[in-house]
Amino acid sequence: MRNWKVTLLMFTMFALVAAGCGTPFHSDDARGGSGKSWEPLQFRQESQNSLPDEVKQRQVEVMQTAGDQFSHTEVNSGDRTYLILALGQRPTGGYSIRINEVVQKGNTIRIHAEEVPPAPDAFTTQAISSPRTVISLASPKGEVKFDYRIGRTKDSKEASPAKPASHAVSVDDPEPRKLDARPEPRLAALPDTVKQKVEELRSRLHGGEAVVHHGDQTYLIIALGQRRSGGYGVALESIQQKDRKIHVHARETAPAPGTFSLSALTNPVHVFSLARPDHPMEYAFHVQTKSSPPGGGEIRD
Incomplete structure (x- = not known):
């Protein structure tokens, strides 16, 4: 009888210890992992005239190597980080990049951007262009990685470099x-x-x-x-x-x-x-x- 009581007591103590020392995680939010929500970051649209020299130089390099593909990079200058986005070559003028939001989760900063084509009835220069834009934000603390997500509006599908729009004219087009x-x-x-x-x-x-x-x-x-x-x-x-x-x-x-x-x-x-x-x-x-x-x-x- 005594052995039975000792066994029961030891079993009860083991259960209490297991309950107290077990892993108390119930959700991603509790772990601070992938379930953490994206937080918006403040950013500033930069004009070409106000860019630091090192950013201007890097921008030129990005545009030269972009070809007809979307390209991007980051440059740290002072207490700000400059994000350079380049669409690559487009068949006419009138294209631009719209930054919809910049958000952060953990050590990842994600940039949601959109390619904006010229309006169907807008006057555009009939020459190949290389649209780009630069934004800046306060330099993040610690190491982060940047994730660029760029979409296209409905009107820009027919104006991609692989399939130029019917009104696109190269600068070397022999016809006036x-x-x-x-x-x-x-x-x-x-x-x-x-x-x-x-x-x-x-x-x-x-x-x-x-x-x-x-x-x-x-x-x-x-x-x-x-x-x-x-x-x-x-x-x-x-x-x-x-x-x-x-x-x-x-x-x-x-x-x-x-x-x-x-x-x-x-x-x-x-x-x-x-x-x-x-x-x-x-x-x-x-x-x-x-x-x-x-x-x-x-x-x-």
Whole structure:
């Protein structure tokens, strides 16, 4: 009888010890493992002008090696980590990268991005482009790995590098392609660099032409030179790209007979703008005026 009681007591003590020393994990959250939720991180969209030199250099290297595939890298500078994302070559301009969110779980930082194609009715430069973007976030503590997830909008499926869209044109396409431009009637609203060039051409007796790049726009300036009265202007007939050369065709317009015009010497200048090409171009102006030589002038980008 006594042995039976001792055996029962020992069994009870063993059960209590086992219950107290067993593994108390009931879920992934309790372990702090894969079940932990993704936490959003604050990030900053960086402009190209504000990037540190080492980030700019690395960006160039990424774009050169990307080919037609999505590429990415990270650069630490100061107390921030810069994430460079490059889509690779695309058949036209107008493509961009949208960063939807940056989240972290454990030692993994995941970047959810999206390729955004140009709208079907949008004007795009008919040249191969290499879209990229740079964001930055506070440098994480400890070692982390970055996981990039990039998707495509519905409209971008037909515009992948393997199957160029029907409107895509290479910079080396032998057939000329028409480009769209808009007149800039408000000279006072133009960027300072454009206004300076306008005033320079306006001071010339025989006028001239110029190309000024500012941001994502290219400004085409045509100055007729000195005219005996007001009422003179420039009519833009067409802008065409062939290979790596853009041809600007325009003509001088004179005041109609019998119309009132300013009876003083004038220096007409007209400015047109178009989306900035993704590659350096040569510009040839073909302006029919009374004082300009036939064929117009050429300007290298």
